[in-house]
Amino acid sequence: MKIYVRDGVIVSKGSEDRVIDTEGLVALPGLVDLHTHLREPGREDAETVLTGSRAAALGGYTAVCAMANTSPVADTAGVVEQVYRLGQEAGLVDVQPIGAVTVGLKGEHLAELGAMADSAARVRIFSDDGHCVHDPRLMRRALEYVKAFDGVIAQHAEEPRLTDGAQMHEGEVSDRLGLTGWPAVAEESIIARDVLLAAHVGARLHVCHVSTEGSVEIIRQAKAHGIRVTAEVTPHHLLLTHDLASSYDPVYKVNPPLRTSRDVEALREGLRDGTIDIVATDHAPHAVEDKECEWAYARPGMLGLETALSIVLDVFGEDWELITDRMSVRPAQIAGLAQHGRQLKKGEPANFTLIDPTARWTVEPQGLASLSHNTPYAGMKLPGRVVHTYLRGVPTVRDGRVEK
Amino acid sequence: MRHLLSAGDLDAAQATEILDIAANLAAVSGREIKKLPTLRGRTVVNLFYEDSTRTRISFEAAAKRLSADVINFSAKGSSVAKGESLKDTAWTLQAMGADAVVIRHPASGAPHRLAHWVDGSVLNAGDGTHEHPTQALLDAYTIRQRMGKIDGLRVSIVGDVLHSRVARSNVLLLQTLGAKVTLVGPPTLVPPSLGETNYDLDDVLPESDVVMMLRVQRERMNDSYFPSAREYSRRYGLDGARLRRMPEHAIVMHPGPMNRGMEITPEVADSPRSTIVEQVTNGVSVRMACLYLLLGGKL
Numbered sequence: 001m002k003i004y005v006r007d008g009v010i011v012s013k014g015s016e017d018r019v020i021d022t023e024g025l026v027a028l029p030g031l032v033d034l035h036t037h038l039r040e041p042g043r044e045d046a047e048t049v050l051t052g053s054r055a056a057a058l059g060g061y062t063a064v065c066a067m068a069n070t071s072p073v074a075d076t077a078g079v080v081e082q083v084y085r086l087g088q089e090a091g092l093v094d095v096q097p098i099g100a101v102t103v104g105l106k107g108e109h110l111a112e113l114g115a116m117a118d119s120a121a122r123v124r125i126f127s128d129d130g131h132c133v134h135d136p137r138l139m140r141r142a143l144e145y146v147k148a149f150d151g152v153i154a155q156h157a158e159e160p161r162l163t164d165g166a167q168m169h170e171g172e173v174s175d176r177l178g179l180t181g182w183p184a185v186a187e188e189s190i191i192a193r194d195v196l197l198a199a200h201v202g203a204r205l206h207v208c209h210v211s212t213e214g215s216v217e218i219i220r221q222a223k224a225h226g227i228r229v230t231a232e233v234t235p236h237h238l239l240l241t242h243d244l245a246s247s248y249d250p251v252y253k254v255n256p257p258l259r260t261s262r263d264v265e266a267l268r269e270g271l272r273d274g275t276i277d278i279v280a281t282d283h284a285p286h287a288v289e290d291k292e293c294e295w296a297y298a299r300p301g302m303l304g305l306e307t308a309l310s311i312v313l314d315v316f317g318e319d320w321e322l323i324t325d326r327m328s329v330r331p332a333q334i335a336g337l338a339q340h341g342r343q344l345k346k347g348e349p350a351n352f353t354l355i356d357p358t359a360r361w362t363v364e365p366q367g368l369a370s371l372s373h374n375t376p377y378a379g380m381k382l383p384g385r386v387v388h389t390y391l392r393g394v395p396t397v398r399d400g401r402v403e404k
Numbered sequence: 405m406r407h408l409l410s411a412g413d414l415d416a417a418q419a420t421e422i423l424d425i426a427a428n429l430a431a432v433s434g435r436e437i438k439k440l441p442t443l444r445g446r447t448v449v450n451l452f453y454e455d456s457t458r459t460r461i462s463f464e465a466a467a468k469r470l471s472a473d474v475i476n477f478s479a480k481g482s483s484v485a486k487g488e489s490l491k492d493t494a495w496t497l498q499a500m501g502a503d504a505v506v507i508r509h510p511a512s513g514a515p516h517r518l519a520h521w522v523d524g525s526v527l528n529a530g531d532g533t534h535e536h537p538t539q540a541l542l543d544a545y546t547i548r549q550r551m552g553k554i555d556g557l558r559v560s561i562v563g564d565v566l567h568s569r570v571a572r573s574n575v576l577l578l579q580t581l582g583a584k585v586t587l588v589g590p591p592t593l594v595p596p597s598l599g600e601t602n603y604d605l606d607d608v609l610p611e612s613d614v615v616m617m618l619r620v621q622r623e624r625m626n627d628s629y630f631p632s633a634r635e636y637s638r639r640y641g642l643d644g645a646r647l648r649r650m651p652e653h654a655i656v657m658h659p660g661p662m663n664r665g666m667e668i669t670p671e672v673a674d675s676p677r678s679t680i681v682e683q684v685t686n687g688v689s690v691r692m693a694c695l696y697l698l699l700g701g702k703l
Contacts, residue, residue, distance in 0.1 A: 172597035178534030248513030
């Protein structure tokens with residue numbers, strides 16, 4: 001099997017300027033991550049747009065959506081354009097900035113959503129991720145307002161009054177460890193409210209990092225009622241459980257927290273049946289000092305870009321149709337990225353990744369391209385390896401090595 | 405065993421050995437010269453990130469009675485107050501050649517982290533709302549001293565179990581030693597996953613051989629765990645009338661410091677059924693036993 005490319009587009013044999021041999025490899029449209037923390041501007045010691053782009057390309061991604069919780073916050077046209085431009089300069093993946101919903105992520109006043117939408121970054125997804133837009137009136141207005149430019153609010157569903165000081169999933173493990181619990185109902189109550197708000201104003205809602213069985217059920221019902229809601233699940237919530245906190249190693253601290261095996265099962269089922277639309281990494285790099293400390297003082301978050309595909313392969317096996325849909329086609333649709341998540345056929349943009357499904361590799365934190373090392377999969381042997389990734393016909397990863 | 409991080413690390417034989425050694429060492433405390441040469445030349449660091457005079461001096465007395473060199477490292481006024489991380493502090497202690505680090509810390513699990521970063525033994529002297537294993541050991545010691553045994557006894561732990569490191573360690577240790585433990589308090593403060601629960605104090609008192617009262621912070625009512633201090637004492641405080649409903653042989657324990665008038669009345673605290681002063685005395689012997697076993701490498 002060969003793919004013929006010319007001027008960044010897939011062409012028929014004979015008119016190409018580049019031939020890519022896919023012998024023994026699985027070709028997928030480039031993966032699209034709807035939830036990436038690139039940390040630039042502000043925490044360039046943890047990750048930059050360039051290093052995050054490298055990690056993304058190595059993970060098989062051709063597009064990532066950069067979350068707004070940078071410093072300064074991406075709540076103005078200026079900041080989203082800066083991130084957009086940095087992404088173009090890096091040139092390894094398309095970096096699509098996400099704009100903040102509220103000024104400074106403070107949950108008080110709407111940011112200039114229209115200005116961000118009209119900017120060069122053409123922002124369509126807005127999120128206060130890391131914080132919940134918890135004021136119901138503000139959430140309603142945000143959902144309503146972005147209809148003008150077909151925007152979507154990506155909600156970090158966490159009722160803050162129920163998670164004050166929360167450190168991990170509330171359950172028998174948190175009881176035993178003496179760590180303040182983050183109850184499932186804090187997520188579920190916000191999702192239930194938000195799907196009703198979205199229905200009321202006829203808007204689109206996207207739910208970030210769904211983590212509980214109850215959330216899956218609420219979204220399933222909302223979809224059955226025709227409410228325009230989409231949802232994502234992270235690789236770590238598909239695999240890991242709260243028992244890992246027993247080590248008190250903050251590499252397992254993440255928000256929302258790792259939950260029970262029952263939740264993991266429900267999330268897998270939700271992704272299989274389409275209740276959950278996509279896998280998104282919530283790639284969250286953190287500097288060493290923010291993780292090598294007491295659990296309560298550590299920042300929540302885990303790396304994800306370079307391991308996501310392997311984790312999904314590990315959980316679901318070689319279900320390439322599922323992987324293509326949930327990791328490329330659907331996220332591109334939700335984000336409105338027309339050049340991504342397309343079929344690999346003549347006339348389509350040459351954004352794709354080639355995977356060796358038989359390869360197995362061991363995760364070494366120091367071996368990852370990300371500037372940070374906070375992977376929860378250290379030492380794990382995982383299936384599937386990205387061999388080549390192409391962005392508009394140009395290799396960003398060749399033989400497992402990033403091009404710049 | 406190198407560290408003592410959780411009461412759950414001990415099996416019944418190990419716990420009993422600690423109590424037996426503590427009983428032998430208690431004799432030293434009764435002598436005019438209260439000192440043994442056992443740990444001469446060894447360095448014990450008391451690393452206290454929380455103010456806790458009683459626990460710190462108990463560990464200090466224990467180490468000194470075994471002739472160890474004691475360094476008190478208080479977080480206040482030290483490099484810690486200037487923002488030094490636990491890991492950097494660990495390396496400092498390591499460089500000073502600490503054979504054991506006794507750590508009290510407001511964050512649950514801090515001793516577990518510290519144990520990764522030092523070669524010496526780590527003793528958990530209370531971490532956040534997690535555990536306080538030497539408190540459980542001294543409570544077990546006190547129960548055994550008063551009641552002659554632990555196996556088969558009915559122990560009720562009453563109060564703010566949710567935020568209590570004393571309760572967590574006691575549940576683990578007393579169950580290991582064969583006691584039947586019931587957790588008592590308002591449902592907001594008693595996580596059912598920790599053990600058998602009962603929300604009615606009057607229900608459990610006649611069935612208790614040991615009643616262990618926990619300190620309840622008044623500030624908890626600001627978080628709506630209970631409506632008021634008065635209502636709390638009425639429902640879960642131990643007063644004279646309730647004391648008289650307990651079996652005659654039953655004892656009352658409290659890890660201190662007490663909120664007199666909140667969870668316990670002065671009449672109960674100062675009664676002969678109360679073991680509160682003995683608990684403090686026994687704390688030194690039990691901590692001597694822990695240091696002896698951890699640094700002697702025999703446990």
